[in-house]
Amino acid sequence: MSVPDTEATVGLKAFPVGEDAAGTRLDQWLAAKTAPDLSRNRVQAIIRGGDVRIDGKVVREPKARLVAGTVVTLGMPEPEPAEPEAETIDLAILFEDEDLIVIDKPAGLVVHPGAGNWTGTLVNALIHHCDLSLSGIGGVRRPGIVHRLDKETSGVLVVAKNDLAHRALSDAFADHGRTGDLERAYHAVLWGVLPRRAGIVDAPLGRSGTDRTKRAVVPEGRPDARHAVTHYQIVEKFGPKADATAFASLVECRLETGRTHQIRVHMAHVGHPLIGDQTYGRAFKTKANKLPDDLKFVVGEFPRQALHARLLQFRHPRSGEILRFEAPYPPDFAELVEALRRLPFE
Structure with a gap:
């Protein structure tokens, strides 16, 4: 008699067993098939919970050996x-x-x-x-x-x-403040300087094709593409000249949309990633080697992306009062800005 699906099962995945898998342990094989989404321990728990079938029959033993020509069906339970x-x-x-x-x-x-x-x-x-x-x-x-x-x-x-x-x-x-009172402003320190004093980066974002934890600018027609718009304004430029050759710049960014890593990806996309961003700007780190020794460590070894949510304004949900908050730069961000201000100008 067949065993009914568990109520927690929300999706099914079917995996045909080939000749090369004959005799392999069920849990080991399924963990490899579903990596990196499911660990072997998680696969074992799913098997014991009755959410794995072989040719329609529930199998609860993780050590079960596979037979070529069968089909393993994995029920994906609702996450706890x-x-x-x-x-x-x-x-x-x-x-x-x-x-x-x-x-x-x-x-x-x-x-x-x-x-x-x-x-x-x-x-x-x-x-x-x-x-x-x-x-x-x-x-x-x-x-x-x-x-x-x-x-x-x-x-x-x-x-x-x-x-x-x-x-x-x-x-x-x-x-995102389009029709209401919400206002958000971020300060970021970028490698180099953007071509205009103020502008807009309008480029859809989706998952990176090489790393699922990263985001990237993608074609508009891609299924996972999400509309993303960042408004920016240059606040300050840092040596050697206050022009297009500046070594770095302090920029204020305001979001028209709120996508994951939006500012970081958009700034890297236009060629000016954030200082300290090991995900989207790692290749720029060697630029710090051109700095005087007393600044090289502060800038080149900045331990995180140089991004700070400077301003937040919103209407109080009960009183209706407009609340506005500004956070000063934390010590590491302030030290970075001060170090860049010491760059010599020609």
């Missing part, structure tokens, strides 16, 4: 929700009331638990800090993340503490 624990982590709080909290996020702090970062995140810290003042998002006592900053990006970030704030702020961030 993470249950972040409260953790004591210092936060730089700019504002807090019953509806929301605004913090100055340091570089190195992950916003939300995920693969490789299940603890030590901003969410873990907020669950501890807010405690019973969290009235819940969707009936669960947890903070409502309405926007994110990359782990190594510093600056202003707002989090909702209840459903009212979560809905209102989510709508505002989805609109």
Whole structure:
């Protein structure tokens, strides 16, 4: 008698077994077929849970040996929700009331638990800090993340503490300030200088074809292409001349859309990646070798992408008041800017 599909199964994948796989352990073979999405331990748990079949028959033994000519069907279960624990982590709080909290996020702090970062995140810290003042998002006592900053990006970030704030702020961030009062500005330090004092980078983003963790500018017609627009304005240029030959520049960026790594990818796309960006600007690091010795280390070994969320403005979801917050440069970012200002001018 066949065993019914489990309620948690949301997708099926079928894998024919070839002659070369005959006699191979089921768990080992499936782990190789699904890498890197599923680990061998995860595959074993799925098998034991009854979500793997061979020619339609459920197999619960990870050590089962394969037979050529059969078909292995893998049911992809619904991922189990993470249950972040409260953790004591210092936060730089700019504002807090019953509806929301605004913090100055340091570089190195992950916003939300995920693969490789299940603890030590901003969410873990907020669950501890807010405690019973969290009235819940969707009936669960947890903070409502309405926007994110990359782990190594510093600056202003707002989090909702209840459903009212979560809905209102989510709508505002989805609109990106086109019709409302939301305003966001980032400061970035770039290699070289952009060709115009102010401009727009309008280029769709999608997954990189060489690395699934990266984003890239892709053709508009590609299925995963997402509209992405970044407005920029040069704030300051750094030696040897305050012209197109400048060694580096400080730029303010404002987002018309909010895609993953948008500023970093767009600036690299136009030939001026962020200083310290090991993902999108690694090839530019050797430019620091041209600097005087006292500046070479500060610039060349800057440990993260030089990106800081400088400004955040939004309308309070309950009072209707316009709130505006600015975060000063953190010490490492300020040191980088000051070092570049010491570059000699001709």
